[in-house]
Amino acid sequence: MKHQIVIEIFSEGLKKLAVSDLSLLQFETPNNPEHGDLSTNIAMKLAKQLKKKPLDIANELIQILSFDSRQIHSIKAINPGFINIKFTKQYFLDCFKELAQKGTEIGRLNIGKNKKVNIEFLSANPTGLLHLGHGRNAAIGDTIANILQWCGYQVTREYYFNNAGNQMNNLAKSIYARHRQLLGEQDFPFPEDGYFGDYIKDIAQNIIEKHKDRFKENTAENLNEIRKIGEKYCFDKIIATSKHLGVHHDVYFNEDSLYSSGETQDTIKALKEKGLIYEKDGASWLSYTKLGMKEDRVIIKSSGEPTYRLPDIAYHLNKLKRGFDIIIDVLGSDHIASAPDVIRAVEALAYDSSKIKILFYQFVTLTEAGEQVKMSKRSGKSYTLDELLEEVGADVVRFFLLMRASTTHLEFDLALAKEQSEKNPVFYLQYAHARICSILANAQEKGMEIDSKPDYSNLQTKEELALIKEILNFEDKIELAASKLETNIVTEYLRNLAALFHQFYHNCRIIDADAQLFQARINLALTTKNILFNGLKILGISAPEKM
RNA sequence: GCGCCAGUAGCUCAGUUGGACAGAGCAUCAGCCUUCUAAGCUGAGGGCCACAGGUUCGAAUCCUGUCUGGCGUACCA
Numbered sequence: 001m002k003h004q005i006v007i008e009i010f011s012e013g014l015k016k017l018a019v020s021d022l023s024l025l026q027f028e029t030p031n032n033p034e035h036g037d038l039s040t041n042i043a044m045k046l047a048k049q050l051k052k053k054p055l056d057i058a059n060e061l062i063q064i065l066s067f068d069s070r071q072i073h074s075i076k077a078i079n080p081g082f083i084n085i086k087f088t089k090q091y092f093l094d095c096f097k098e099l100a101q102k103g104t105e106i107g108r109l110n111i112g113k114n115k116k117v118n119i120e121f122l123s124a125n126p127t128g129l130l131h132l133g134h135g136r137n138a139a140i141g142d143t144i145a146n147i148l149q150w151c152g153y154q155v156t157r158e159y160y161f162n163n164a165g166n167q168m169n170n171l172a173k174s175i176y177a178r179h180r181q182l183l184g185e186q187d188f189p190f191p192e193d194g195y196f197g198d199y200i201k202d203i204a205q206n207i208i209e210k211h212k213d214r215f216k217e218n219t220a221e222n223l224n225e226i227r228k229i230g231e232k233y234c235f236d237k238i239i240a241t242s243k244h245l246g247v248h249h250d251v252y253f254n255e256d257s258l259y260s261s262g263e264t265q266d267t268i269k270a271l272k273e274k275g276l277i278y279e280k281d282g283a284s285w286l287s288y289t290k291l292g293m294k295e296d297r298v299i300i301k302s303s304g305e306p307t308y309r310l311p312d313i314a315y316h317l318n319k320l321k322r323g324f325d326i327i328i329d330v331l332g333s334d335h336i337a338s339a340p341d342v343i344r345a346v347e348a349l350a351y352d353s354s355k356i357k358i359l360f361y362q363f364v365t366l367t368e369a370g371e372q373v374k375m376s377k378r379s380g381k382s383y384t385l386d387e388l389l390e391e392v393g394a395d396v397v398r399f400f401l402l403m404r405a406s407t408t409h410l411e412f413d414l415a416l417a418k419e420q421s422e423k424n425p426v427f428y429l430q431y432a433h434a435r436i437c438s439i440l441a442n443a444q445e446k447g448m449e450i451d452s453k454p455d456y457s458n459l460q461t462k463e464e465l466a467l468i469k470e471i472l473n474f475e476d477k478i479e480l481a482a483s484k485l486e487t488n489i490v491t492e493y494l495r496n497l498a499a500l501f502h503q504f505y506h507n508c509r510i511i512d513a514d515a516q517l518f519q520a521r522i523n524l525a526l527t528t529k530n531i532l533f534n535g536l537k538i539l540g541i542s543a544p545e546k547m
Numbered sequence: 548g549c550g551c552c553a554g555u556a557g558c559u560c561a562g563u564u565g566g567a568c569a570g571a572g573c574a575u576c577a578g579c580c581u582u583c584u585a586a587g588c589u590g591a592g593g594g595c596c597a598c599a600g601g602u603u604c605g606a607a608u609c610c611u612g613u614c615u616g617g618c619g620u621a622c623c624a
Contacts, residue, residue: 420586476563502588
């Protein structure tokens with residue numbers, strides 16, 4: 001809650017103290033409830049400037065504040081200079097009443113003001129199947145997109161891929177080798193740095209079933225056909241897995257289009273015009289030292305092929321030219337070092353790099369009963385994302401991937417994920433939702449009508465009030481999640497909300513309360529349900545009505 | 548070596564951008580179902596916030612150094 005009235009009261013008071021700079025004025029919710037509902041440290045911050053003791057300033061300030069005692073119960077100054085504000089119960093009830101009226105639209109914001117956001121995530125090349133690391137990328141990207149949409153941004157979800165180059169040739173060679181092996185030459189050599197996963201054998205098997213030995217000859221043409229088949233197989237699987245995880249993209253952007261459109265050429269040209277390109281050892285170098293960085297980097301290899309930097313820079317220019325106000329890249333921590341290469345180059349070409357935000361996430365480790373499970377693509381002994389989704393379900397996978405801050409390593413506990421019981425945190429939220437649905441169904445069955453404008457002053461218990469206060473925080477939490485691009489703010493909030501609901505449920509009867517109280521409580525439950533539903537929807541997790 | 552991220556209860560993690568006695572889940576122990584879903588609730592124990600300095604009214608949070616783990620340090624992407 002923004003508590004606008006408090007800001008106004010204090011702004012007035014500070015003016016009377018001849019303090020004009022209001023930027024220091026901040027409020028926070030104390031973690032100790034004895035310190036009230038809201039507190040400010042403004043007196044401490046003004047101490048130096050006014051050359052007075054903080055507590056004296058605080059006392060002076062609260063003397064001249066004027067406020068409505070129907071809304072504010074008390075404003076007190078306390079050692080060493082905090083000012084604590086306590087609202088009346090009526091104030092919270094009024095705020096709640098207003099918020100509850102939003103119904104199923106509760107929590108929706110318009111801070112985005114239709115600004116255009118491009119969020120690029122997943123972006124796995126079609127050389128293999130997705131694993132848990134991709135899952136974290138996809139879950140974060142999709143959920144951040146949901147949050148921003150919910151906040152009124154116009155969001156485009158983009159997938160950037162490369163279906164040319166070394167990696168793809170490697171895929172083709174790997175499939176080719178397996179297919180020769182399957183055709184009877186068991187000792188046909190497998191490329192040393194090839195893809196060892198079982199899916200390569202599946203692709204080879206498919207080829208033989210469909211085409212027999214048509215591609216047996218080791219020709220460039222056949223290898224190209226095999227490459228195409230492999231690419232399609234991988235892409236189909238990737239998209240199917242994404243869908244299973246509840247993830248979709250609006251735009252699939254092929255790196256190759258940057259070459260055919262001439263954008264990579266334009267980029268090189270522009271960099272040359274800025275005097276940032278020079279030749280050395282047969283390669284073209286980008287002079288990052290001129291841009292304040294430590295080392296220059298190759299941008300076109302001596303073979304004539306560009307390094308990843310060129311298309312990456314061109315791609316970001318492309319996104320900027322498409323008119324997005326905010327461009328978000330969701331990247332694994334292994335890209336941290338190379339990201340500035342793109343940013344600096346974009347700046348050098350006089351584009352606004354502040355529009356680009358890079359969301360890095362740390363790696364995922366998969367553990368089972370304390371033991372780490374390998375999931376590398378190369379070893380072949382990997383746990384694919386698909387297998388995981390099959391085994392524990394999309395809701396659990398998504399929740400586990402979203403419940404940690406992106407800056408921390410995520411430990412995915414397979415044993416806990418498999419647990420279909422109260423130990424599993426995702427069920428806790430869903431259970432609260434299902435419980436409320438059940439109460440609503442019972443009330444309906446008994447023919448009880450719900451009055452959407454009840455008298456909330458019937459709500460008296462501490463459980464009711466605690467639940468109401470947390471409900472009032474929903475919009476702030478969504479806004480915070482949107483500004484920090486962190487999904488765990490939402491999961492944490494919903495967990496806490498669910499806990500407060502369960503406590504309310506245990507201490508306050510709803511259906512057998514008397515008529516007035518029933519109306520107030522059923523509306524409180526209904527509003528909680530709306531938030532749980534919207535929150536879970538933002539997370540891309542189902543909100544079951546029965547469990 | 549250098550850069551980035553992390554180090555908080557036995558385990559997994561929060562910690563409101565510097566606030567007032569450091570929180571939650573799991574695990575452990577003790578309670579609560581003839582009443583709207585017990586996938587729930589109540590209570591207990593468990594901490595030198597890696598370590599050492601510094602900045603200030605005030606530090607888990609900011610600065611410096613040390614230690615530990617992860618990632619990176621390409622004419623791979």
